Amino acid sequence: MAEMSRRKFLQHGSLGVAAAAALASVPNVARTALGSGSARSGAASTAGAAGTAGAAHDPELATTGPVMVHLADAKTGEIHLYVGERELTRHDPALAAAIARAARA
Amino acid sequence: MSSHREAPEISKDPVADSTDLYAFVSPDAPDTVTIIANYVPLQLPAGGPNFYEFGDDVSYEIHVANSGQPQADITYQFRFRTELQDPNTFLYNTGPITAIDSPSFNRRQYYSVARIDASGYHLLAENLPCPPCNVGPHSIPSYAPLTAAAIQTLPGGGQVFAGQRAEGFYVDLGSVFDLGDLRPFQTAFRFAPNSSGPTGVNGTAGLNVHTIALQVPITSLTRNGSMPTVVTDPAATIGVWTTASRQKVRVFDLAAGQDLDAGPFVQVSRLGNPLFNEVIVPIGQKDRWNSLPPAADGQFLGYVEHPELAGLLPYLYPGVFPNLGAYGAARADLVAILLTGIPNGIVGGFQNYTGPAYADMLRLNVAVPPTPTASASILGLLGGDAAGYPNGRRVFDDVTTIELRAVAGVTIPLVDPSYTPDGAAGAIYDIVDPAKTAVAALGMIGETYLGSFPYLGTPWDGFDNPSVTPVPMLGNP
Numbered sequence: 001m002a003e004m005s006r007r008k009f010l011q012h013g014s015l016g017v018a019a020a021a022a023l024a025s026v027p028n029v030a031r032t033a034l035g036s037g038s039a040r041s042g043a044a045s046t047a048g049a050a051g052t053a054g055a056a057h058d059p060e061l062a063t064t065g066p067v068m069v070h071l072a073d074a075k076t077g078e079i080h081l082y083v084g085e086r087e088l089t090r091h092d093p094a095l096a097a098a099i100a101r102a103a104r105a
Numbered sequence: 106m107s108s109h110r111e112a113p114e115i116s117k118d119p120v121a122d123s124t125d126l127y128a129f130v131s132p133d134a135p136d137t138v139t140i141i142a143n144y145v146p147l148q149l150p151a152g153g154p155n156f157y158e159f160g161d162d163v164s165y166e167i168h169v170a171n172s173g174q175p176q177a178d179i180t181y182q183f184r185f186r187t188e189l190q191d192p193n194t195f196l197y198n199t200g201p202i203t204a205i206d207s208p209s210f211n212r213r214q215y216y217s218v219a220r221i222d223a224s225g226y227h228l229l230a231e232n233l234p235c236p237p238c239n240v241g242p243h244s245i246p247s248y249a250p251l252t253a254a255a256i257q258t259l260p261g262g263g264q265v266f267a268g269q270r271a272e273g274f275y276v277d278l279g280s281v282f283d284l285g286d287l288r289p290f291q292t293a294f295r296f297a298p299n300s301s302g303p304t305g306v307n308g309t310a311g312l313n314v315h316t317i318a319l320q321v322p323i324t325s326l327t328r329n330g331s332m333p334t335v336v337t338d339p340a341a342t343i344g345v346w347t348t349a350s351r352q353k354v355r356v357f358d359l360a361a362g363q364d365l366d367a368g369p370f371v372q373v374s375r376l377g378n379p380l381f382n383e384v385i386v387p388i389g390q391k392d393r394w395n396s397l398p399p400a401a402d403g404q405f406l407g408y409v410e411h412p413e414l415a416g417l418l419p420y421l422y423p424g425v426f427p428n429l430g431a432y433g434a435a436r437a438d439l440v441a442i443l444l445t446g447i448p449n450g451i452v453g454g455f456q457n458y459t460g461p462a463y464a465d466m467l468r469l470n471v472a473v474p475p476t477p478t479a480s481a482s483i484l485g486l487l488g489g490d491a492a493g494y495p496n497g498r499r500v501f502d503d504v505t506t507i508e509l510r511a512v513a514g515v516t517i518p519l520v521d522p523s524y525t526p527d528g529a530a531g532a533i534y535d536i537v538d539p540a541k542t543a544v545a546a547l548g549m550i551g552e553t554y555l556g557s558f559p560y561l562g563t564p565w566d567g568f569d570n571p572s573v574t575p576v577p578m579l580g581n582p
Contacts, residue, residue, distance in 0.1 A: 066365040068354040082354040082368035 074100045108376045109146035109274075111383045112391035115374050119145050120160035121349040123376040124314055125274050128345045128467050128497040131320055132475040133557050136332065137263065139320045140181075141500070141559065142167050142347035142376075148269070148313040151567035156197050156238035157269065158214050159185040159315055163349050164370050167319060170344035171328040175400040175464030179326060180221040183267065183317055185235075188213045198237065202245050205234050205254040213237075216267050218259070218319075233257050235268040239313070241568025242581040248563050249582060256558060263321035270316040270561035271553050273500040274379075277535045278308025281505070285414070285421045287535050293422045305536035310551025311570045311577035318559035323471045333472040337449050342457045344446075344466030345497075346377035346399055372396050377465040378443050378495070379504040384414050385443070399464035402444060406463055409443055410435035414512050425529045429514045432524060438516040442495050451519050455491045469497030478556065483547070484539045487515065500560050501544045501552070506534040551577050 068082040077093030109124045110116035127141040144165065148157045159165070164184060168177035190211045191199065200209035217231035236251040237244075245251065256266050280286040286294055288305040324330050326343055333341035353368030375395050376382070385408050386394045394405065419430030441447045444463040449456040457468040476482075476492040483503040485493025487510060494502040510516075513530035536550055544554070553562030565572075569580040 066356065066358075066367050068356060068365075068367045070354070082352075084367065085352065085369055087353060087368045 069099065071096055071099045071103075108379065108381075108383055112395050113388065114392040115395055118373065119147075120158075121163045121351060121374050122146055123347050123349055123374045125379065126345065126347050126376045126467055126498065127273075127500050127560075128343075128469045129499045130323070130469070130471055130473070130475045130492070130497075131558070132478055134320065135475055136323055137320050138323055138326055138343075138469065138471060139318065139558060139560065140167055140169075140345055141319075141561065142317045143270075143272075143314045144317070144349065145315040147272075147309070148315070149567075150239060150311065150313055150565040150570040152238065153197060153240065153567060154195055156212075156240065156567075157313070157315060158187065158212075158238075159183075159216070159235070159267065160351075161186050162364070162366055163351055165317055166348050166350070167317070168346050168348065169326050170399075170459065170464075170466060171326060171340070173328075173339060173460045175344060175398070175402075175459070175462050175466060177398075178222065178328070181319055182219045182221060183216055185214050185216045185267075188215065198240060198244050201243070202237055202240075202251070203247075205236055205251050210237055214267075218265055229259050229261075230257060230265070233265070233267070238269045239564040239566040239581070241566045243568065245566070245581055247581055248566070252559075252563065259321065261322075261325065263319065263325070264558055265320075266316065266318040266559045268316065269313050269564040270559065271564050272309045272312045272314045273552065273554060273561045275307045275309055275503070275536060275547070275550055275552055276505045277305030279306060281535055285417055287509075287533060289535070289538075290422065290425075290529075290533060293425050293529075295421050295423055304550070305534075307536055307550040307552070311565050311572055313564040314561075316559060316561055318561075320558050327471065336454065336470060336472045337456060338472060341472035342446060342459055342468055342470045344377075344399070344459050344464065344468050346375060346466050348372050348376075349374040372398075375399075377467050379498065380508050381443060381465045384508075385409055385412055387413070399466050400462065402465050403463040405465075406440070406444065409439050410437075412436065412439065412512055415514075418513055422529070426513060426527045428525055428527045429530065432514065432517065434521065436517070437520040439511060441520070442511060442516065447495070447519075452486065452491075455486065455496065457496055467498055468495065478544050481544055482539070483542060483544060487511070488539065500554055501547060503534070503536075503539045503542075505536075506539050509533055509535065549576065553579075 065084060070080040072078040072080055074096050077091045077096040079090045079092060079096055081088040115122045123144055124146040125143040129139055131137045131139045145157050167181040169179040170176055171178045197212050198209050199211055202210045214235040215232050219226060219228045234255060236255040239245060239248050255268050256264055258264050277288055280288045284296060324332050328340050331340055350370035350372045352366040353371050356365040358365050373395060382391050382394050386405060419426040443465060446458040446468040447456055448458040457470040459468055473491050473496055476490050482488030482490035483501055485502045485507055486495060487507050493499055494504050494507055510530055514526040515530045517524040554560060555562060563579060563582055565577050566580050569578050572578050
């Protein structure tokens with residue numbers, strides 16, 4: 001993964017960008033796992049671009065406004081995503097590991 | 106103090122800090138109910154260069170329960186946005202403001218109001234203007250016309266207002282939180298008295314607050330759209346509370362020069378009865394209480410049944426409250442007043458019972474007609490005036506004295522006829538003797554009210570307040 005400070009990571013306005021940046025350095029199993037988990041509230045996640053090439057080009061990943069990511073538990077892979085007025089929960093150990101690595105970069 | 110800075114965390118977030126909630130049958134329009142929710146406490150009128158305002162990032166709500174359960178059957182939601190006419194000046198206003206849309210009014214707020222009920226979300230109005238804060242007579246030669254311009258008619262009947270008003274709640278803030286001192290009764294106080302006199306000091310005199318005021322037909326609030334006329338009608342009582350919520354996540358984005366918010370709204374402030382979170386809930390629970398709905402209040406029952414203040418009064422005033430000090434039973438009277446409403450048969454001709462579920466809500470029985478202000482008792486139900494607190498709450502009700510006397514034991518006989526209240530319980534007050542103070546006389550302690558919507562007085566102007574006179578003065582009525 002390219003150098004990505006926490007500040008730059010949080011500044012990205014597109015979930016697709018964040019997800020693509022994380023996916024770039026993880027095995028294919030992580031790409032398919034991205035669509036798992038459950039939404040805590042609001043509409044279902046639009047980040048279910050499992051297995052498709054170029055997640056960043058998926059129109060459903062286009063968002064307006066900031067996307068906040070909270071790595072709640074690196075061991076279980078629990079990730080909370082905050083976008084608009086929604087909170088989405090995912091369990092993705094591989095993505096969690098990628099986020100943790102990014103945080104240590 | 107009704108709920109000003111009443112919890113540690115909300116005291117650091119004044120924009121989301123609910124300060125007072127009022128609900129009453131409108132005295133000049135008795136087929137309507139007026140609900141007033143105040144926020145942003147203890148505003149010094151001379152608040153420039155950036156005057157007080159609502160939070161663009163806060164969701165303000167007024168909730169009404171009408172089904173006998175402590176749930177929001179109806180919610181009115183208010184959202185605000187701020188506009189700058191000229192970002193290149195440091196001035197709040199660049200010249201006199203003579204109309205609500207004067208070009209010189211630089212930093213403006215607008216709001217939307219929506220109603221959420223069983224039929225869904227209904228946007229009632231948007232882009233409604235708030236009047237400016239009362240800067241002073243040079244900036245605003247006459248404030249009253251701006252108030253009038255800010256009162257908007259709602260579709261379906263009713264009116265709404267949002268903006269700065271004079272604080273209507275009065276309390277001797279300085280003494281009551283100085284170990285429970287009541288200045289008029291200083292001679293009986295345990296600790297060395299440092300002042301004496303027949304009256305307390307109104308700690309909120311000359312201060313302002315931000316008000317959301319709503320006046321709607323009674324039939325739009327009752328469970329079946331009815332207009333109850335019988336006090337014992339179960340549909341006659343509604344429960345009311347207000348909340349403020351913020352989005353769950355905030356990032357301070359210095360590069361973007363703004364805060365970024367995301368996620369669902371979470372409740373950070375709540376208010377039903379005055380002084381509940383203030384003096385009933387312990388400090389370690391206050392912020393948690395603010396985050397919970399009224400339906401969760403059963404877990405706070407013990408604090409109402411055995412209020413800490415009732416235990417302190419005999420200690421703070423030795424020999425004055427012997428009967429209160431000896432009374433160890435659970436305070437069913439306070440539970441009724443604060444958590445369930447008063448059932449039928451306890452107080453002759455009155456009830457505001459919403460059911461057995463414990464919930465802090467302001468309970469208004471709309472079948473009780475309003476008392477003309479000229480003859481109203483600021484002691485409310487304790488003064489024989491069933492149109493006043495705890496039947497809802499009017500802007501001039503002396504809720505501090507009412508609740509002091511209730512905690513001190515005057516209401517115990519309602520549920521325990523064997524109890525005799527201490528003489529002092531029915532005599533204490535913290536500023537003026539309410540038995541001798543009509544609503545009109547509250548002006549002498551710096552209170553100002555209107556006889557019509559939005560009922561709270563013109564906000565004190567910054568040029569003249571802080572005031573050099575004993576009573577605040579208004580330079581631009």
